[in-house]
Amino acid sequence: MPSARTRLILKTAAWTLLGAGAVGAAVGMAVFFGGWYYIGATKHHFQSVYRLLEKGMQYSVRRNARDIEAPKLGAPEQVLRGAALYRDNCAQCHGGPGFAQSPIGMSMQPVPGPLIDASANWKERELYWITRHGIKMSGMPAWEYHLSDADIWATVAFIAKLPGMSAQDYRAITAQATTQASAAKEDR
Numbered sequence: 001m002p003s004a005r006t007r008l009i010l011k012t013a014a015w016t017l018l019g020a021g022a023v024g025a026a027v028g029m030a031v032f033f034g035g036w037y038y039i040g041a042t043k044h045h046f047q048s049v050y051r052l053l054e055k056g057m058q059y060s061v062r063r064n065a066r067d068i069e070a071p072k073l074g075a076p077e078q079v080l081r082g083a084a085l086y087r088d089n090c091a092q093c094h095g096g097p098g099f100a101q102s103p104i105g106m107s108m109q110p111v112p113g114p115l116i117d118a119s120a121n122w123k124e125r126e127l128y129w130i131t132r133h134g135i136k137m138s139g140m141p142a143w144e145y146h147l148s149d150a151d152i153w154a155t156v157a158f159i160a161k162l163p164g165m166s167a168q169d170y171r172a173i174t175a176q177a178t179t180q181a182s183a184a185k186e187d188r
Contacts, residue, residue, distance in 0.1 A: 041109040050110065057135060061122070065129035073124060073157040082158025083170075084177035085151055090115065093139065098167020108139045119160040127156045 002010070031037055045053075086096070093105035093112040105112050118127060131152050134142035143152055165173075 041107065044109065053110075061126050061129055064133070065123070065126040068125035068128060070124040070128065070156075071153060073153060073160060075157075078154045078157045079161055080173065080177050080180065081151065082154035082156070083173040084181060085147065085155045086158050087174045087177070089143070089147075090155065097162065097165045097170040110138060112139065115159050116162045116165075119163060124156055124160065127159055128152055131155055 044050075091099075092102040093108065094115045095101040095105070096114075097116060100106070101112060101114075122130070130140070131147075132142065132144045132149075134140045143155075147155070
């Protein structure tokens with residue numbers, strides 16, 4: 001049995017932790033209900049908030065994408081289709097080789113990151129999951145309602161090619177995709 005002194009120390013530590021927790025909760029509630037945390041898109045979050053949200057997103061994506069099996073990616077026609085999809089749906093927010101995102105992308109909070117190195121940071125199944133389901137409160141839409149699975153995988157296949165792509169390569173492949181799409185329309 002612990003001595004009276006040890007019990008007193010343990011009780012004091014427990015009450016101190018409970019008191020600190022209660023004070024922290026009260027301050028948090030005052031900030032929350034008082035509307036003191038500015039949520040407008042014209043000011044950035046505190047860096048600690050960004051770090052916390054980014055880590056939470058990484059853990060969530062990895063957990064939710066773990067059972068997805070990526071098909072074989074990289075066929076030239078798939079990458080070409082992905083280039084057109086990227087140009088039409090992603091480039092305005094994420095930019096591409098040789099150009100930054102549009103003013104709309106730059107005005108978002110958080111600012112969408114460039115995808116030039118996305119395949120170095122994410123697995124293909126994770127990129128698929130992010131593209132398909134979007135990211136809450138980031139402006140990243142859920143493309144599952146607008147693109148087929150084949151189109152989402154084509155976009156992922158193209159994103160995987162971005163790290164080795166120059167601005168000239170990007171312009172060439174998106175121009176080729178436009179030419180091919182125009183030719184397909186004429187054939188109809």
